Amino acid sequence: MTPEFILGLGLILLGTMSVAWPSPKDYLTRLINLEIPAFGLLLVMLSFDEMLALLTFIAVTTVSTFIFVRVIGKREAIN
């Protein structure tokens, strides 16, 4: 029970709730809130010393953020 593990689980719980029911319900709010459970998973991986997985996870999360940005940009260009 390291402090990183408990903190990570708390962040994942809080982030899941804030992604599931965002306050202004649009795409951008959900996209920014999605970073909170990503940080929580980072802390959980850190508490188990899975470093290679952590590096790859950070890079892949940023790439997926860019994919969402592209899709949302094309979606909002028609309105």
Add this chain to the structure above:
Amino acid sequence: MIGMYQTGLIAAFICIIIAFISLYQETDDLHRLILTDLAEIMALLLIALVATDLAEALILPGLVVMIAELMALAEIYLVKEGIQRKKISCPLDIEVIQTAPPILAGILVLYGIILSGFSGGAVAGLGIIFYCVCKGSDEQFALIETASGYAWVAWIAAFFIFLILPEQWFFAVMIAGGAILVKVMAKFSLIGTMSGDPNV
């Protein structure tokens, strides 16, 4: 006394239930796509709770499947809505976007080459995406595809070295790691060049 694994499992199940309730209530397709990414994070959490080297070996294929699935679903969504050829312009003209990309992308690519393998390819590819997005996309698909093809040949050659000359294993590992690096980097940089242009 509840152990670490049980605590994590309980929290993960609570999160999975919340995610699927909100996925069930949602009707808009793009919102569903974002919630799919949340479900992916929950799946990775379940794998990470195993907490050995096995978990690390299982997370890397999970990440590959995650990014491939996300790209495919995004393309399907764009085709279904009929907005695939929509041109998005990028009028964000802050000063930082002119000066940051060369140095930052250089550091990321250098670190990725030192790291090698799939992780290094992801980090270096992220650097190339950042450079291409901020500088505008130059169409160099032929060059990228050629590099990817040679990387594939090098990978196959490394496996032949493994089979035929097993005492040269270190050389073969180096070739295979470099080839995977180039392949992942090429695939990721294709994402960066397809941001604005209508004919991808």
Add this chain to the structure above:
Amino acid sequence: MIESLITIGLTLLIFLGAAATALWKNPFDKLIGLSILSGGVIPFIVMRGYLDVAIIVALVIPVSTIFILLLLGRRTS
């Protein structure tokens, strides 16, 4: 004793950033909340001794922020 004080302070920082990110409504404010959150996370990586990972994480987080700002600049102008 002082080590546990540092852990408590970083915990406070992380939950302040997470709550601010989840509750504020303006997108720029939410990005500032993410900045506070990452400031709490990186010392944990350093305390475990993984300095190279900390360098890369600290350099990748602004890239993610700039990607989101690309969308914000496009939307509001």
Add this chain to the structure above:
Amino acid sequence: MLEEYGQILIATAIAWILFVTIDVFWRLPEKGGVSGADAIGSAIAKHGGDQHGGWMIGNIVSSPDASAGTLLAACGFFVAGIPGGIAAAALVYAGNRICHDSGYAGTSGALIATFVIAGCMQIGFGASDFIVGTVIAILTIQGISHPHASRILGRLWRWRA
């Protein structure tokens, strides 16, 4: 123990004088360097502060300047002695190039701070005192009250110009 806190206070004063002098010497309060710094200066001026001091606060926020140079030089001195200070100057120059700045203030601040800290080490100060001192000094400029701090900086700028 009391002597320790006295050392931290003296280090705070030295760091404050050092980086404010270098920043004012390199004309940071003259104008906002990037548009973000300009906007921060205008916002501070609208809330009852001074325009030139607001621009200097904006420049400190949006690019590593002499205060960051002082902090990183103290850090480099703490881990590796004088070569650490030189390496910190190089890192600050790279950071300045990233953030669209010319980089005179940060680099010269780091180099001068390295030699000042090396001199103060001879009379009994520690490098960790200077790290804490720089953090407290930057707190007094942009962490307590923006209007008062910008008025003090604006008075210094008018005295120099």
Add this chain to the structure above:
Amino acid sequence: MESLIAASICLIIAVYCAIRAVLERETLLKLPFVNVMNFGIAGLIVLILPHPLTLVAAAAYFVGSTLEANAIASAYARREQP
């Protein structure tokens, strides 16, 4: 031990400025408080693990967060005025 006292002073300043940044109303005036928090965290990183590579980590964190603040401020200044 001595450096841990200094580290806790840095951390207390960082937490204080984070609280001030959360309580501040206007977006542009939050950024100086966040900047003080970055100074405190960079000092804390060096003080809790003295090693030559730590200097690079602290510089990377500081430059990265400064870049982030610069981008946010510039994009906020260029947005459409309501």
